[in-house]
Amino acid sequence: MATIYEVSNLAGVSLATVSRVINNNTRVSDKTRQKVIDAMDKLGYRPNSIAQSLASNCSNSVGILVSELNGAFFGQMMAGIESELRAAGKHVIITTGHSDEEKEKEGIEFLISRNCDALIVHVEGLSDDYLIELAKGSTPIFFMSRTVNTIEKNCISLDNELGGYLATKTMLENGHENIAYIAGPQVKPDAKARFIGHKKALKEYGIPFDDELYYEGNFCETGGNDGLKRFLDKGLNFTSLVCANDEMASGAMTYAREHGISLPEDLSVIGFDNIIFSRHIYPKLTTIDNPVGEMGHMAAKLVLKNVYNKKDITVKYSFEPSLIDRDSVSRLN
Template sequence: MITIKEVSELAQVSQATVSRALNGHATVKEANKIKVFEAIEKLGYKPNSFAQALASSRSNSIGMLVGSLEGPFYGPLMHNAEDTVRKKNMHLIVTSGQESKEKEIDSIRFLQSKQVDGLIIHSDMLSDDELIKIANETKATIILNRYIPELAQQCICIDNELGGYLATKYLIESGHNKVACITGQLSKIDSRDRLQGYRNALAEYGIAYDANLIAEGRFDHKGNHETVRRLLDRNKEITAIFCQNDNIALAVYDICSERKISVGDELSLVGYDNDTYSQHIRPELTTVNFPVKEMGIEAANCVLSLVSKKTYTLNNKLAPELIIRNSVKKLK
């Protein structure tokens, strides 16, 4: 294996000069740069990334914490962040918290131990104070799906309250006054904000909030079918359901098929996220679009600007959009 020492000997410059040339330091004379790169080409030297990191105090990597390494939300989020980072010749290192505070903390410590240049954090379990502490330790830190006043210019979130409101308002304006809501895990701020949007729409139209119309599900597929069964069994008058993500809506489709209930006719549905399959099931699912692609790109661009200390105008509140398809029946 060719070493930096051999490059320096062939180029007749110091090892420090080779390191500075590799990292683009302006202090290296042009003549020495030429010597270094001619030696590299002749020897076929491949720079050691760890050595480069020591020389430049940069690892050329960004760390990312997400809730899970699978699913229609986290997949596009990671893909678009990674694609943006790679365009700057850097790498994305991703870990997951798996709905455990201990695992989230361990993941952050792991990423920091790798000397990542910046962090993109999507945390459900860490407190605002804990995230502020992490941002003080790693200055180039972006927080997703959370607004923390002390880190206002480092937070990117979607207006989930507005999304819940838009979904519920559409059902009410379509003539439904028995609108149920199946939430995600209420430990997640997304779920609580979407539920608040649901309540806001009910209040605006003078419809009393009924806790019997609320059921707690999950954003993944675990247990949602039984949740749907319980909700329908205890509320025979439901004509519409706001599902807080499209996975939950899929479970409703399954139970409706099981019970010979016609979606879009006997029961109206609005989902959330606008996952790819929402336009391929029948009837096509009306849903709220979560701009996850834009969030991944925005997060990567912002953390890269913090790393390079460049000015960047952060778009820190992304807007949801109602996508109207065929799963809602208009009663009026």
């Protein structure tokens, strides 16, 4: 295997000059840079990435921590982050936290140990106080789908309360007053905010919140399935179902069809997130758009601006959800 010394000899330049070329240092003329590149090509020399990072104090890698690797939601998030960083010549290292405090801490520590230049994390088990202390460390850290007071400029967030409000308001505007609600786990900030938005819409329309028409799900299809089953087994009267994400809406819709409930004629359903399958299930799911792919792009831009000094980048920190009106909500006469 060729060495940096052989490249230096063939190009007729110093080791320091070869190192500058490898690390894209601007203090090298174009003519000299080309001589080094030609020598590297001729010898088949490939720079050692670890040595590069030690020399430049930059690994050109960004750590990503998400709750899960399965599912369309996190796939869209990671795709947005990775494509933006790759276009800038950076790479990603990915691990998971499974919405568990200790596993999220382990994941963050692992990424820091990999000498990542920065971290982009989607965490649900860690407290704001812990994240504030973490942000004081030497590795820059940025947060997806969450706002933490005092470090707002490290956060890319969605107004989840507005999204929950829009979902329930859509049902109310279509004449539905008996509205069942399947929430996400209330330990998760986004699920809690969406539920607050749901109750806000009910209050605005003068409809009291009914504990019987509430079920706390798990953000998975089984949560929607089990929630709708619970409502039906109790013999409750409701014409519409608001789900805190599309996966639970899908599970509820499957259970409804399996039990002879016509959608949306007998039961209107709305989801949240607008993940890719929501437009392909039957009926096509009316949902609240969560632009997580775009937010992923923006989180990557935040890193490029603050860590890699790409000063010409404009960052948008907060995103608003919007209604995606499809076929799963009917209007009552």
